[in-house]
Amino acid sequence: MKTIVTGGAGFLGSHLCDLLLARDHEVICVDNLITGNERNISHIGSDRFKFIKHDISKPLYIKGKVDFIYHLASPASPIDYQEFPIQTLKVGALGTHNMLGLAKEKNARFFLASTSEIYGDPLVNPQPEEYWGNVNPIGPRGVYDEAKRFAEAITMAYNRYHRVDTRIIRIFNTYGPRMCPNDGRVVPNFIGQALRGEDITVYGDGSQTRSFCYVSDEVEGIYRLMMSDYTLPMNIGNPEEHTILEFAKIIVRITGTRSKIAFQNLPVDDPKQRRPDITKARNILGWEPKVSLEHGLKETIKYFKCMVE
Numbered sequence: 474m475k476t477i478v479t480g481g482a483g484f485l486g487s488h489l490c491d492l493l494l495a496r497d498h499e500v501i502c503v504d505n506l507i508t509g510n511e512r513n514i515s516h517i518g519s520d521r522f523k524f525i526k527h528d529i530s531k532p533l534y535i536k537g538k539v540d541f542i543y544h545l546a547s548p549a550s551p552i553d554y555q556e557f558p559i560q561t562l563k564v565g566a567l568g569t570h571n572m573l574g575l576a577k578e579k580n581a582r583f584f585l586a587s588t589s590e591i592y593g594d595p596l597v598n599p600q601p602e603e604y605w606g607n608v609n610p611i612g613p614r615g616v617y618d619e620a621k622r623f624a625e626a627i628t629m630a631y632n633r634y635h636r637v638d639t640r641i642i643r644i645f646n647t648y649g650p651r652m653c654p655n656d657g658r659v660v661p662n663f664i665g666q667a668l669r670g671e672d673i674t675v676y677g678d679g680s681q682t683r684s685f686c687y688v689s690d691e692v693e694g695i696y697r698l699m700m701s702d703y704t705l706p707m708n709i710g711n712p713e714e715h716t717i718l719e720f721a722k723i724i725v726r727i728t729g730t731r732s733k734i735a736f737q738n739l740p741v742d743d744p745k746q747r748r749p750d751i752t753k754a755r756n757i758l759g760w761e762p763k764v765s766l767e768h769g770l771k772e773t774i775k776y777f778k779c780m781v782e
């Protein structure tokens with residue numbers, strides 16, 4: 474089974490490459506390293522693995538058959554997509570178009586990594602897949618949210634009009650080892666600050682909620698969705714909801730840091746709540762998260778400690 478993973482040198486993509494290799498796939502990882510790092514795949518010694526450094530917003534030619542394309546390439550953290558707004562829009566639009574074209578040519582099954590961000594600042598909680606979202610198209614987060622909304626639309630168009638076999642996942646906040654320590658996402662942010670003994674910065678009063686899924690659970694959900702027959706978007710994430718303040722306190726407790734919690738202004742368009750409705754994933758894939766927040770955080774803290782040392 475020849476499988477392409479775009480964004481395979483990133484956080485989620487590298488864990489997906491590990492899982493696919495463990496399940497006997499031949500993996501071609503395509504990444505331009507704009508936010509990823511070769512360090513994330515340097516442990517892979519398999520002769521079924523190949524890395525191609527390439528910007529998929531430009532056409533990609535691959536010889537021979539391809540069975541599956543997992544399209545994960547995109548800056549994903551608010552710091553990254555605000556630093557690379559045009560590249561984010563291009564990879565969501567041109568990159569997705571290129572990968573769908575490749576899937577069509579090769580008769581391969583195509584998988585889009587979409588996001589809970591397509592729900593914007595949601596007016597319903599938890600968010601089912603039927604919810605259309607509340608997105609500000611011209612705000613600072615719009616470059617990412619709208620790129621992913623376009624990516625979903627073109628994926629469904631290729632499915633309906635070109636009969637390409639497609640899957641769409643809406644990933645909710647995922648964390649774990651190999652996250653970039655300074656990408657501004659809440660988990661690396663809080664852990665980094667705690668390990669350095671700095672103030673832990675909570676935006677607003679910390680009452681906004683998030684739900685965090687451990688990476689091994691997320692990639693299992695990705696794989697199961699790809700192997701299923703379900704072609705409409707599906708939420709994969711952890712429905713256990715925590716306020717950001719609660720979450721900061723858990724990290725203080727687990728790391729044993731002396732850091733204090735400091736409050737700062739809420740960024741523009743920061744969603745107030747985020748929690749997936751995973752009824753479809755449970756019923757159709759038999760999937761639900763297994764790793765507890767406590768265990769997942771301990772593993773992640775271990776990784777960040779090694780990076781600091």
Ligand SMILES: NC(=O)c1ccc[n+]([C@@H]2O[C@H](COP(=O)([O-])OP(=O)(O)OC[C@H]3O[C@@H](n4cnc5c(N)ncnc54)[C@H](O)[C@@H]3O)[C@@H](O)[C@H]2O)c1
Pocket residue numbers: 479480481482483484485486503504505506507508509510527528529530544545546547548549550553564568586587588589643644645646647648
């Ligand atoms: N981690 C999460 O919590 C989360 C949540 C929702 C959605 N997602 C989606 O999952 C995917 C992976 O996210 P991640 O957290 O691993 O981020 P990441 O930044 O670690 O990985 C993204 C990878 O894509 C690569 N990339 C970006 N543009 C590219 C291009 N034009 N050509 C080739 N490679 C390119 C980057 O170099 C990087 O290696 C993204 O599509 C993201 O939108 C992630």
